[in-house]
Amino acid sequence: MMTGEEAQKLESALLIERKDYVNRILSFRDQEPVKIITGIRRCGKSSVMRLVIRRILHDHVKPEQIIYMQFESMSFNGMSLQELYQYVKQRCRTGEKMYIFLDEPQLVEGWEKAVNSFRVDFDCDIYVTGSNAYLLSSEYATLLSGRYVEIKMYPLSFREFISFNHMAVSKRKNFLGRTETMMIDPSGAGIEAGQVLEAYMHYGGMPGVSAVGLSQEKSMMLLDGIYSTVVVRDILERNSRENGGRKADALLLRKIILFLADSIGSSVSLSSISRTLISERLVENKTKHGAPAVQTVSLYVEAIKKAYLFYEIKRFDLRGKEKLKTLGKYYIVDPGLRNYLLGYRLGDTGHMLENIVYFELLRRGFEVAVGKLGDREIDFVAEKQGKRIYVQVTQSMTDPKVWKRELEPLQMLKDNYDKYVLTLYKGIDDNAEGVHIVSLIDFLLEDKVI
Incomplete structure (x- = not known):
């Protein structure tokens, strides 16, 4: 459970509000569904979870009613399913509503069974974060049988980017009588809105990038760390676990990611990706494991999407009124990550x-x-x-x-x-x-x- 000292530390922490997400999450407060917050690593899920805790504490909930577990902390490293259950059980207070916050619990094998037991065994309200779509696997969805709600998080919007960089929006009339939008920086100077949008396209919306002051060198270092973590932990390591320890091809994965980054907004097929990779001799028509090249590419692309690095958008035939299975488009979750990969x-x-x-x-x-x-x-x-x-x-x-x-x-x-x-x-x-x-x-x- 959270101590009074930990609650005071949270209260004094420098957390910039992301009200849209906090309000959306809290609209389900004290209701049965488990609140599951998903999105790419480092997009701000943990901070939003702490903002939710702060709001709940402000609403006359005692710190002892809060259980917060950050599973990337060494405090919970190697925790088993039974240990997770017992940890929460020992901290639940009889006759009081408990608020359970689990940050990246997928690091505990079978974590979803513990969450389902919490829901059944205790008077509690449950909040979970996760950095890849495996969190909502068919097994988990079946186990909870519709008793969860997913709140999808993304990097900063343009509005949030302005707020995180301590700017304000101002409107003024130009000489034609039309309204123009300006930004006011912390010094009071006016900046054209188009220039701020260009900065957003350049640096992207990862909260950590804005936190270091939009420095080119620092932003590239941060984006390199984010990209490497997503690729290694959410794609390569998971792929290895699911394929009996057989390692994925890191070079092939990067080439596919670069291809998608270079093709945003353009119609793309798995066959076209495969042909490009074959021409570069990165994959053969038949791989050494016997799978067709297109099938290999498909597996990698699915893993990339499940890590929330790219999103696929399907085509809709407006005359036939049906979704088409071929030639979709891919968009990258953050402009800064694309610039990290390809250059501005x-x-x-x-x-x-x-x-x-x-x-x-x-x-x-x-x-x-x-x-x-x-x-x-x-x-x-x-x-x-x-x-x-x-x-x-x-x-x-x-x-x-x-x-x-x-x-x-x-x-x-x-x-x-x-x-x-x-x-x-x-x-x-x-x-x-x-x-x-x-x-x-x-x-x-x-x-x-x-």
Whole structure:
């Protein structure tokens, strides 16, 4: 259980609020579902868990009612399933509601059985974090039988990036009478919003990167550590455990990751990845274990997705009204990680903006697909609670050719759902035959824009 001294230490800890996640998690407080917070390593899950504990303590809960276990600490290293159960049992107080927080418990084999027993045996409210999708394996899902809720966490949004770097948003009228967005830094100086967005695209949204002050050298060192940990612990080591100790090919894995990073926003098939790797002689048509190259690539890509490094988005046939199994797209969870892998590319802004919009739609609770309309494509078809929107993303709408290219697929749609083009440079028009032309920065900063 948490001591008064530990509670005071938590209270004084320098934790920057991430209210959207904390509020979402606490909306399920004292309800039966186990709250499971998932996301890539170092995206802030542990900090959000501590923020949740802080909020609960503020609500007249005693420190002795809190059990917090951080399984990457040596304090719990090598703990068995039985030891985990006994540790919690000995600290549960009769007649009082207990709040159990388990940070990365998948390091304990069979941890899910202990969690299920806590739920049955004690009067408790349970919160769990995990850094890969194996946490919600079919076995665990079956064991809890729908008695859990998943809260998906991502690196910092653009709004959070501004907050973490101690900037404020300011609006002003330009000489044409249109509203412009500016950022005010801690010294009071104004910065163009586009420059701050460029910094976000450059450094990304890992909280640790903002914590060191957006230093190029320090950010690359931090991102190297994050990438290495994800690859080694969540992909290579897990792959080895699940394949009887047979080691995965680290070079092949890196080549696949680089291929995906270089192809964000483009249609990709496992066959195209395989052909590229075969041409580079990194994989043969038949591997030494007898598996076809495409099957080998598929296993690696699945492991990459389960580590939350890349997310796959499927295509949706808007005429046939069905999801297509081929030629999906992949987006990387953080722009900074892509720049760590490939270097910063000034000429690739369009794809990076797509990447940022995709994850912002996920943060807002949308289910997202790529729209296929004959031989045309719509960047995103996003649905939430029966609402659908269509979204195109482009750097600028000032070129007539771009204007036509982005608008035509949306204007071909004959339904009444809202249609948007998100752009950095929108020109004068806010509406084109029913299509809303919206500032991409306004979209990132304000929920009500879409």
